[in-house]
Amino acid sequence: MSDQIKHECGIVLIRLLKPLEYYQEKYGTWRYGLNKLYLLMEKQHNRGQDGAGAVNLKIDQPAGQKYFSRHRSNKANPIKDVFEKINEPFIKQQEKNPELLNDPVYAKEHLPFAGELYLGHLRYGTFGNHSIDYVHPVLRENNWRSRNLTLAGNFNLTNVDEIFQSLTELGQHPKDYTDTVTILENVGHFLDEENQLLFRKYKNEGKSNREISQCIEDELNIREILERSSRRWDGGYAIAGVVGHGDAFVTRDPWGIRPACYYADDEIxxxxxxxxxxxxxxxxxxxxxxxxxxxHALIIKKNGKVTEELVRVPQTRRSCSFERIYFSRGSDRKIYEERKELGRLLAKTILEKVNYDIENTVFSYIPNTAETAFYGMMEGVRREMDQVKKQQILDMGSDIDADKLDKILSLEPRVEKIAIKDVKMRTFIADDDSRDDMVAHVYDVTYGIVKNGVDTLVIIDDSIVRGTTLKKSILRILDRLHPKKIIVVSSAPQIRYPDCYGIDMAKLKDFCAFAAAVELLNESGRTHIIDEVYKKCKEQQFLPKEEIVNHVKEIYRPFTAEQVSAKIAEMLRPEDIEADVELVYQSVENLHAACPDDNGDWYFTGDYPTPGGNKVVNTSFINFVEGNTGRAY
Structure with missing residues (x-):
């Protein structure tokens, strides 16, 4: 993505279903679960670079001995830092007595992170700041094991204010106003209530306090706790939690906006x-x-029983299509095929743009994340050209000419590696003009493969959000090759609206599509539409979110997608380049055709799956008009 946007967070939960001795005997190490935690976190490092954290729980640890261990980091390489901290006691034990290090019984009694439950998290912060206090997993402590709670999640809620208010009405005094702390205290409140309900039940039956604690741990209703605590949640979420006595869970939003997958066997x-x-x-x-x-929630009881249980009524599936386009690892077979299809579906439009002049067109991609869509685009181009060749051969009829036939069959699209990202350059020069010049050199180009003033250069990107990198860097870089024209292709549609469910796309003024639409309104003498939309948004500002309508759609209504694309190209084209510039965006219809099972498209269409989304987009527009740079949710 030429304008890199931040990823959603990543979560990992591991429950070992056998004693540590089992893994020592079968796999040669009791650290089997810990090793898997590291691998799963490293394989998801793409999902968050602001911080990382890990928690371990020792089940049935004797009173007086620590049963929760936690390390978090917000350093430059947080996963590495976290696991260096985790491994430090093991290194010391290795030096002191290596035999005891490999003793799973001794390890559980004396070493941190030697337990049966692991919770890991990779953070991209969308709320609060980047201090260590905001790094997951977050912990709520209590002297009763079944009241301890640690949470980690991939989530954004649109109505943290409502949930926070409900907690203060209960008499709570949350220590911070963030989505993370609010959710922790929200779930923690109903965990406390469930504990208290069971305590009263067994107290009335005459059981001792020690007996009651055990009964509570056996019978705690995790599904009920999640059902009650999530009733107010408006947004996308996949939230994992561990309760201090050994129950664990992962719960997912009713629209399936945020992803979560699991594997279970008799060991893990x-x-x-x-x-x-x-x-x-x-x-x-x-x-x-x-x-x-x-x-639903995946619930793993202390006794190892695993169930997938209904927590909230599922709604129309609106899972995030950006997971398919860009965020998730492309090693998933289905995602790989979908990204190729996104490229294939653009082929006919691109060929029309270059008038099927394959001889004078060079195809490439920037950045590397667009490579899969590029493969699909080229497959589509070749298929379209095969049809052209077939028709040309048929047109020859019986008068077949060998030379003409050779020329037709030899016609192939020119595919080249145009741009190579150099070693990451540090653009720390204080002067803004100098910094822009440095940014324009973060890629190097392959000279001599583009015919000066003749060739059209077609470059595919996975999406174009702000367009800043295109304007300040990539278009200037490509112009060094002296093409006649540069066509930048986006495998995603125009991003027109804020996201409020996990992606760092919250401000309307940052979107080049929005800026283009506003400019078109100004040029066509329709600025009154901006005023009318602002008035409608203000009128709804204090309505319940369920009654709010997305009026920002009216900003785009007078124009076709092609008109907006043309204006974006005009606004992003640097004045000092020679080549013409054109932008081609994916259509929403093609997006749905390529990703039929993941049709969350609110950032393209403004059709938000939850009521809070409409509130966010209208607030974002109000902020734009009033010049407010604050959050819209």
Missing amino acids: VVVASERPVIQTAMNVRSVQVKELKPG
């Missing part, structure tokens, strides 16, 4: 944000990895 239960990382880490086939159903 593994949950992660992406299917292929589980396949790789566990060496299992894709059919063995299940998707956690929207509105």
Whole structure:
């Protein structure tokens, strides 16, 4: 993505279903689960670079001995930092007494992170700041094991204010106003209530406090806790949690916006944000990895019982299509095919743009994440050209000319590696003009493969969000090759609306499509539409989110997608380049054809799956008009 946007977070939950001695005997190490945690987190490092954290729980640890261990980091390489901290006691034990290090009984009694439950997280922060306090997993502590709670999640909620208010009405005083702390205290409140309900029940039956604690741990209703705590949640989420006595869960939003997959056998239960990382880490086939159903929770009881239970009524599936286009690892077979299809579906339009002049067209891609879509695009181009060749041969009739036939058959699209990303350059020069010049050199180009002033250069990207990198860097870089024309192709449609479910796309003013639409309104004498939309948004500002309508759609209504694309190209083209510039975006219809099972498209269409989305987009527009740079949710 030429304008890199941040990823959603990544989660990992591992429950070992056998004693540590089992893994020591079968796999040669009691650290089997810990090793899998590291592998699963590394394989998802693409999902968050702001921080990482890991928690371990020792089940049935004697009173007075620590049973939760946690390390978190917000350093430059947080996964490495976290596991260096985890491994430090093992290195010391190795130096002191290596035999005891390999003793699973001794390890559980004396070493941190020697337990049966692991929870890992990779963070991209969309709320709060980047301090260590905001790095997951977050922990709520109590002297009763069944009241301890640690959470980690891939989520964004549109109505943190409502949930926060409900907690204060209960008499709570949350320590911070963030989505993470609010969710932790929200779930923690109903965990406390469930504990108290069971305490009263067994107290009335005459049981001792010690007996009651054990009964609570055996009978705690995790499904009920999640059902009650999530009633107000508006947004996308996959939230994992561990309760101090040994119950664990992962719960997913009713629309399936955020992803979660799991694998379970008689030795281990593994949950992660992406299917292929589980396949790789566990060496299992894709059919063995299940998707956690929207509105459900995977619940793993202390006794090892695993169930997938309904928590909230599933809604129309609206899973995030950006997971398919860009965020998730392309090693998933289905995602790989979908990305190729996104490229294939653009082929006919691209050939029309170059008038089928293959001889004078060079195809390539920037950045590397667009490579799969590029393969699909070229497959589509070749298929379209095969039809052209076939028709040309048929047109020859019986008067077949060998030279003409050779020329027709030899016609192939010119595919080249145009841009190579150099060693990452540090653009720390203070002067803005100098910094822009440095940015324009982060890629090097392959000279001599483009015919000066003759060839059209077609470059595919996975999406174009802000267009800043195109304007300040990539178009200037490509112009050094002196093409007649540069056509930039986006395998995603125009991003027109904010996202509020996990992606860092919250401000309307940052989107080149929105800026283009506003400019078109100004040029066509329709600025009154901006004023009318602002008035309608203000009128709805304090309505319940369920009653709010997305009026920002009216900004785009007067124009076709092609008109908006043309204006974007005009606005992004640097004045000092020679080549003409044209932009081609994917259509929403083609997106749905390529990714039929993941049709979340609110950032393209403005059709938000939850009521809170409409509130966010209208607030974002109000912020734009009023010049407010604050958050829209």
